[in-house]
Amino acid sequence: xxxxxxxxAEMLDQWTAExxxxxxxxxxxxxxxxxxxxxxxxxxxxxxxxxxxxALGLGPGLDFHSLRRSYVTHLIEDGWDPLFVxxxxxxxxxxxxxxxxxxxxxxxxxxxxRALDQTLHHALQPTGGIS
Numbered sequence: 001x002x003x004x005x006x007x008x009a010e011m012l013d014q015w016t017a018e019x020x021x022x023x024x025x026x027x028x029x030x031x032x033x034x035x036x037x038x039x040x041x042x043x044x045x046x047x048x049x050x051x052x053x054x055a056l057g058l059g060p061g062l063d064f065h066s067l068r069r070s071y072v073t074h075l076i077e078d079g080w081d082p083l084f085v086x087x088x089x090x091x092x093x094x095x096x097x098x099x100x101x102x103x104x105x106x107x108x109x110x111x112x113x114r115a116l117d118q119t120l121h122h123a124l125q126p127t128g129g130i131s
Contacts, residue, residue: 072100077107 030039086097
């Protein structure tokens with residue numbers, strides 16, 4: 001997974017230096033160990049996320065897979081090439097990646113404003129051909 005945001009490397013550094021040593025059993029190479037097993041499993045992640053989600057009063061539609069959809073959306077909103085994003089998440093078809101993308105209304109507004117500004121700029125340029 002690409003670490004595209006400036007804070008990502010710092011957070012991973014903190015995890016590996018401060019938190020992981022508290023959980024990892026000697027000789028366990030897992031980056032995400034569990035206090036009860038060699039590795040954190042999907043069921044454990046989903047269970048913990050559900051507990052937090054419910055405690056915060058968030059809807060049941062928020063699941064671990066939502067983080068994957070958010071990753072795709074944030075990459076698109078940050079201007080990464082859609083083909084790159086598609087390859088990043090391992091989708092065979094761009095239509096699958098498009099389903100994952102739920103850009104914000106602010107992003108849609110900025111994108112439309114940029115397109116309209118560019119169109120207006122080109123429309124107001126003198127053509128120089130007809131006198």
